[in-house]
Structures are given as C-alpha cells and as structure tokens.
Amino acid sequence: xxxxxxxxxxxxxxxxxxxxxxxxxxxxxxxxxxxxxxxxxxxxxxxxxxxxxxxxxxxxxxxxxxxxxxxxxxxxxxxxxxxxxxxxxxxxxxxxxxxxxxxxxxxxxxxxxxxxxxxxxxxxxxxxxxxxxxxxxxxxxxxxxxxxxxxxxxxxxxxxxxxxxxxxxxxxxxxxxxxxxxxxxxxxxxxxxxxxxxxxxxxxxxxxxxxxxxxxxxxxxxxxxxxxxxxxxxxxxxxxxxxxxxxxxxxxxxxxxxxxxxxxxxxxxxxxxxxxxxxxxxxxxxxxxxxxxxxxxxxxxxxxxxxxxxxxxxxxxxxxxxxxxxxxxxxxxxxxxxxxxxxxxxxxxxxxxxxxxxxxxxxxxxxxxxxxxxxxxxxxxxxxxxxxxxxxxxxxxxxxxxxxxxxxxxxxxxxxxxxxxxxxxxxxxxxxxxxxxxxxxxxxxxxxxxxxxxxxxxxxxxxxxxxxxxxxxxxxxxxxxxxxxxxxxxxxxxxxxxxxxxxxxxxxxxxxxxxxxxxxxxxxxxxxxxxxxxxxxxxxxxxxxxxxxxxxxxxxxxx
Amino acid sequence: xxxxxxxxxxxxxxxxxxxxxxxxxxxxxxxxxxxxxxxxxxxxxxxxxxxxxxxxxxxxxxxxxxxxxxxxxxxxxxxxxxxxxxxxxxxxxxxxxxxxxxxxxxxxxxxxxxxxxxxxxxxxxx
Numbered sequence: 001x002x003x004x005x006x007x008x009x010x011x012x013x014x015x016x017x018x019x020x021x022x023x024x025x026x027x028x029x030x031x032x033x034x035x036x037x038x039x040x041x042x043x044x045x046x047x048x049x050x051x052x053x054x055x056x057x058x059x060x061x062x063x064x065x066x067x068x069x070x071x072x073x074x075x076x077x078x079x080x081x082x083x084x085x086x087x088x089x090x091x092x093x094x095x096x097x098x099x100x101x102x103x104x105x106x107x108x109x110x111x112x113x114x115x116x117x118x119x120x121x122x123x124x125x126x127x128x129x130x131x132x133x134x135x136x137x138x139x140x141x142x143x144x145x146x147x148x149x150x151x152x153x154x155x156x157x158x159x160x161x162x163x164x165x166x167x168x169x170x171x172x173x174x175x176x177x178x179x180x181x182x183x184x185x186x187x188x189x190x191x192x193x194x195x196x197x198x199x200x201x202x203x204x205x206x207x208x209x210x211x212x213x214x215x216x217x218x219x220x221x222x223x224x225x226x227x228x229x230x231x232x233x234x235x236x237x238x239x240x241x242x243x244x245x246x247x248x249x250x251x252x253x254x255x256x257x258x259x260x261x262x263x264x265x266x267x268x269x270x271x272x273x274x275x276x277x278x279x280x281x282x283x284x285x286x287x288x289x290x291x292x293x294x295x296x297x298x299x300x301x302x303x304x305x306x307x308x309x310x311x312x313x314x315x316x317x318x319x320x321x322x323x324x325x326x327x328x329x330x331x332x333x334x335x336x337x338x339x340x341x342x343x344x345x346x347x348x349x350x351x352x353x354x355x356x357x358x359x360x361x362x363x364x365x366x367x368x369x370x371x372x373x374x375x376x377x378x379x380x381x382x383x384x385x386x387x388x389x390x391x392x393x394x395x396x397x398x399x400x401x402x403x404x405x406x407x408x409x410x411x412x413x414x415x416x417x418x419x420x421x422x423x424x425x426x427x428x429x430x431x432x433x434x435x436x437x438x439x440x441x442x443x444x445x446x447x448x449x450x451x452x453x454x455x456x457x458x459x460x461x462x463x464x465x466x467x468x469x470x471x472x473x474x475x476x477x478x479x480x481x482x483x484x485x486x487x488x489x490x491x492x493x494x495x496x497x498x499x500x501x502x503x504x505x506x507x508x509x510x511x512x513x514x515x516x517x518x519x520x521x522x523x524x525x526x527x528x529x530x531x532x533x534x535x536x537x538x539x540x541x542x543x544x545x546x547x548x549x550x551x552x553x554x555x556x557x558x559x
Numbered sequence: 560x561x562x563x564x565x566x567x568x569x570x571x572x573x574x575x576x577x578x579x580x581x582x583x584x585x586x587x588x589x590x591x592x593x594x595x596x597x598x599x600x601x602x603x604x605x606x607x608x609x610x611x612x613x614x615x616x617x618x619x620x621x622x623x624x625x626x627x628x629x630x631x632x633x634x635x636x637x638x639x640x641x642x643x644x645x646x647x648x649x650x651x652x653x654x655x656x657x658x659x660x661x662x663x664x665x666x667x668x669x670x671x672x673x674x675x676x677x678x679x680x681x682x683x684x685x
Contacts, residue, residue, distance in 0.1 A: 069643075148656065
C-alpha cells in the first residue's frame with residue numbers, strides 16, 4: 001500500500017493550522033481575557049468572610065453570668081426545594097408556635113432563600129431538624145442572652161440587632177465588649193468546605209473583653225424584689241434603689257422600675273428604658289437635711305445639741321416655710337431636726353450657714369454635677385448658680401427643695417457619712433479581662449467633704465433618727481441602722497408644686513458604726529402620699545436583711 | 560544445534576586466538592544505546608510516576624487530614640456552643656430570683672433574723 005505524499009502534506013497542514021488556531025485562541029484566553037475568566041472562576045470557589053468577634057461576657061462580682069453571647073440556630077428555607085409547602089408550613093407553625101399562614105406566604109414568595117425564624121431555642125431547633133425536610137436548614141447567629149431575665153435590665157442595657165450596645169453597661173462599654181472582627185479569605189469546594197491546599201488568608205478576630213461588675217447578684221435581686229413589692233403596694237409611677245459600698249464607691253445594686261425585658265425591647269416604651277438611678281432627677285426633700293446639717297457641723301456653726309425653738313415654721317426672704325403638717329416642736333436640738341424632719345429646723349441650720357457656704361457644700365458633696373459613674377446617660381441634676389439664688393433659696397435648699405439630684409448622687413453623699421467623710425466616684429465595672437490579662441478598676445476618692453469627726457457625728461445623728469425618729473420603720477432586729485426619710489413635693493410646669501403628689505425616699509446605711517452598704521430608696525407618687533416613706537423604709541429593711549446576710553456581717557445589737 | 564556447538568568447542572580450544580582478541584570475544588555482547596536510552600527513560604518515567612504517586616498520596620493525605628481537621632473544628636465549635644448554652648442554663652438555674660420563687664412555692668419562709676453565735680459561745684457549749 002502506497003501513501004500519497006500529497007495527502008500527508010495536506011493532513012499535516014490541516015493539523016498545523018488547527019494547532020495554530022488552538023494555540024492562538026488559548027493564548028488569547030490566557031492573556032487578554034485572563035482577568036475575565038479568572039474573576040468568575042475564583043468567585044465560584046473563593047469566599048471572603050467576616051469572622052465575627054465574640055462579644056464579652058458580663059458577670060457579677062461573684063462570677064455569676066449576667067449577660068453572654070451564644071450562637072443560636074436560625075431557620076432558613078430554600079422554597080424551590082420544598083415540595084409540599086402547605087404541609088411544611090403547618091408543621092413549622094406547630095413547632096414554632098406561630099400562625100402557619102405567614103410561613104406559607106414566605107415559602108410561596110418566590111424568594112430563592114429566606115429566613116423563617118431567627119435565633120430559635122435549642123429544643124425547637126432540634127425538633128425542626130428531626131423533621132428532615134429538604135429545603136430547610138439552619139444558620140447560627142449570635143444572640144445576647146440575659147439568664148436573669150429582667151434583673152438588672154437597666155444596669156446592663158441591651159444589644160440591638162446590629163450588635164451595638166444600647167443603654168447601661170452594654171452602651172457604656174460597647175467598644176470594649178464588642179471586640180474586633182477578623183477576616184477569612186478561603187477557597188471552598190462544592191460542599192462549602194475549605195480547600196485544603198487552596199488559598200487561605202486569615203486575619204484573626206479579637207474577641208471582646210469580659211467584664212466583671214461590682215454588682216452582687218443576690219443584693220441586686222433583693223433590691224429588685226423590694227422595689228417591685230413597694231411599687232405594687234404604693235402603685236407608684238416609678239421607683240429605684242441604689243446600693244453602694246461606702247468604702248470605695250463600688251455599686252452593689254441598681255434597681256429601677258418600671259423595668260423591661262432585654263429580650264423584648266422592641267415593644268418597650270422609651271421612658272421605661274430610662275435608668276432612674278442615674279438618668280432621672282428629682283427634688284430630694286428631707287434626705288438633703290443631712291447634708292445641710294453636716295455642712296454646718298463641719299464649720300462648727302452648730303453641734304448635735306444646738307437648740308432652737310421650733311414654732312412650726314420659719315420665715316426667710318420674706319417667705320414662710322412650714323413644717324410638715326404645720327407641727328410646732330418647741331425646743332429642738334439639731335439631732336432632733338433630723339429625727340423629726342423639721343423643715344423650720346433645717347432652715348435654722350441653713351441660715352447659720354448662709355447661701356454661699358450652703359451652696360458650696362452642696363457642690364462639694366457632688367450635687368449639680370455628674371458623678372462620673374461608668375454608665376450611659378447619667379444626668380447631673382440641677383443646682384442653680386449662687387448668683388441666681390434668692391434669699392428664700394437658702395431655706396428651701398436646706399430641706400431639699402429648689403434643686404434636683406439623682407438617687408446615685410444622694411447615695412454617694414450618704415456614703416461619705418458612712419466612710420468617714422470621703423466622696424468616691426461610683427463605679428460598676430470592677431475589672432475587664434482580655435487577651436492581655438485582667439485590668440482592675442482603681443477606686444477614685446474624689447475629695448474629702450467632711451472630717452471623720454463630722455462623719456461620726458452624722459452617723460450617730462442618723463442612727464438616732466432611725467432609733468428615735470420618723471425613720472423607725474427602717475430599724476433591723478439585730479443591726480444598727482442610720483438613715484433619713486424624705487418626702488418631696490413634685491414641681492409642675494407652672495413653677496409651683498403639684499398638690500398632694502410626692503416623692504418618698506429613704507437614704508440609709510447599716511451597720512451604723514461600720515457601714516457595709518449605703519442604700520437609697522425612691523418612690524415616685526406613692527398612693528399613700530405622705531406615708532410613702534413607710535414603704536420606702538420597709539423596702540430598705542428587706543434589702544438590708546439580705547445584703548447583711550449575704551455579706552455575713554455579724555450583728556452589732558441584741559435581736 | 561547442541562551438536563554443532565559441541566563440535567565447535569574443541570576447535571576453539573585447539574586454535575587459541577591472541578589474548579586481546581580472546582578478551583573481546585569472551586566479553587558479553589555490549590548494550591546498545593537504544594537499550595540504554597530505553598532503560599534510562601523507563602527508569603525516569605517510573606521514578607516520575609513514583610514521585611507523582613507519592614506527591615498525590617501526600618496531597619490526598621493532607622487533604623484528608625485537613626478535612627478531618629475541619630470536621631473536628633466544626634465539632635469543637637458546636638461543643639463550645641453547647642457548652643455556652645449549658646452555662647446559660649446553669650446561670651438560669653442558679654439565679655437567686657428563681658431559687659426564691661421555688662422556695663416560696665415550697666412554702667419556705669424567710670428568716671427575719673439569723674442567729675449568729677460567737678466562737679467563744681460555741682466553745683463553751685462543747
């Protein structure tokens with residue numbers, strides 16, 4: 001058999017041309033069109049993901065979890081893969097406790113992929129997973145959980161859907177708690193697994209710091225319980241309890257009512273979110289008489305035994321200021337001014353001080369300025385400048401009218417009586433822990449406001465106020481208690497006071513000689529009007545029993 | 560054929576050739592360059608194949624281990640998640656408010672006063 005050379009040449013030429021064409025095309029795609037091919041090809045396998053940082057855990061001083069972040073499963077659907085949509089919607093409706101109609105509508109919406117229910121409880125997610133319905137799947141999403149539910153809700157605040165802290169600790173320490181997200185660029189196979197020998201570029205995330213608070217969960221729970229009971233008993237519009245350790249200004253409890261559920265903030269009124277311990281001001285009334293007396297004692301203008309004749313009122317700046325119910329007490333010592341809560345007596349002491357010294361003392365105790373507590377939304381209260389004071393303001397301010405304070409400010413001032421005369425900056429974060437270790441908060445002594453002798457005298461006078469005076473209801477069976485009640489009128493918009501509406505309060509500490517805590521209880525508009533202080537002192541008593549028991553404080557009196 | 564070879568041998572023994580010629584004749588037939596090239600190529604291909612198999616084996620092993628590592632990492636993540644959920648459950652169970660509610664449900668009453676004894680009193684009683 002002979003082979004035609006011509007045919008061979010033609011065949012060779014064809015192959016050569018075809019090869020050249022292929023080579024040319026290949027060169028074209030690999031060079032000129034490289035980017036256009038590479039982009040989609042890499043896009044199919046490469047994923048550029050944000051690696052979320054874990055939000056820090058918030059714990060109380062004993063390590064109990066107050067807020068933490070866990071990954072919960074969210075249910076999604078790929079509707080095209082679900083054959084019997086009505087049946088699946090029915091099943092999901094039963095398991096989720098929802099109306100199946102909206103679920104079915106979502107399955108029929110024509111979407112390629114859709115969430116059905118986000119952040120499911122574990123048991124529900126397990127039950128749905130057990131159905132093994134093709135087209136249903138789970139994706140984990142971070143959820144902020146508060147195991148104690150509404151306890152310390154105002155103090156802790158909450159986290160919105162975008163992961164940003166709102167109110168309380170969550171807002172004040174958002175940048176610390178949030179951490180820094182990382183980034184992961186990786187090539188994945190069709191089963192969404194990272195290719196072992198593929199591209200992998202990772203910038204690790206930096207988790208948020210964990211915070212340990214000064215709050216004691218047992219004391220906080222007791223404060224919330226007593227506040228709830230007082231609110232129910234008095235049908236008060238609002239209330240709060242502040243508990244502070246006088247030795248360093250650390251906060252043991254902050255309870256505010258009405259409260260909210262951090263898990264259902266969307267349906268909460270904005271006013272409810274306000275923490276009344278730090279972001280609400282009121283005229284303190286008679287609880288401020290302690291400050292007036294302390295200022296006068298400190299300057300040697302009066303002693304606990306200094307006596308005046310109480311006629312039931314005092315006239316100052318051309319205005320007559322009456323005692324509660326207009327009662328005249330006759331000869332009254334300064335100690336009895338506190339015991340009887342005599343307005344005329346407070347005016348007597350305030351007049352001894354004079355406007356300048358009284359104003360200066362109120363400022364020194366921290367009124368009219370923020371305490372600097374590490375919580376969001378703190379208010380400063382109002383202490384008008386001295387230049388704006390009328391002569392009558394010396395009288396009204398001496399028994400707590402014409403100026404506003406926050407309950408936290410008042411607690412700080414009483415803590416100065418309790419600790420020997422030093423005003424501390426209140427704080428709530430004891431330490432934060434991050435990758436570098438633990439960073440403790442150093443207590444800050446702002447200034448000495450009274451001498452230790454004056455503080456001791458104040459403790460003794462306030463002890464007498466509980467033992468012999470109007471605050472008797474706050475006394476405990478085996479502990480000495482020092483404190484002062486307060487009943488303040490509520491200013492209206494016309495500049496006058498509302499008739500027969502009050503704010504009842506009690507500020508005190510125990511044991512009186514070596515105080516372990518200072519508490520301020522405030523109730524707004526109690527239904528028992530002037531007797532609202534009885535409920536406030538009862539709340540203090542219930543709280544004090546738990547606080548002293550938890551701290552294992554030895555009784556200092558026979559029961 | 561065996562007969563011919565047998566017959567030729569005595570002749571070779573009888574007429575011995577010079578030593579140089581004899582050495583050439585007695586040496587086994589030399590390997591041709593084609594054979595050598597074939598052998599080298601075959602060896603190279605075999606070595607290349609072996610290396611490729613080893614490389615593939617290594618890559619497969621790495622892949623398998625990597626997938627196993629991913630599976631274990633996913634397992635670890637899930638266990639950490641479960642652990643966090645258990646921590647939350649524990650915190651809920653230990654919540655003082657829940658314990659108080661349970662105590663109230665059981666009819667337990669709060670002591671208004673907790674008697675405290677000093678060490679001396681205890682010692683005296685013993």
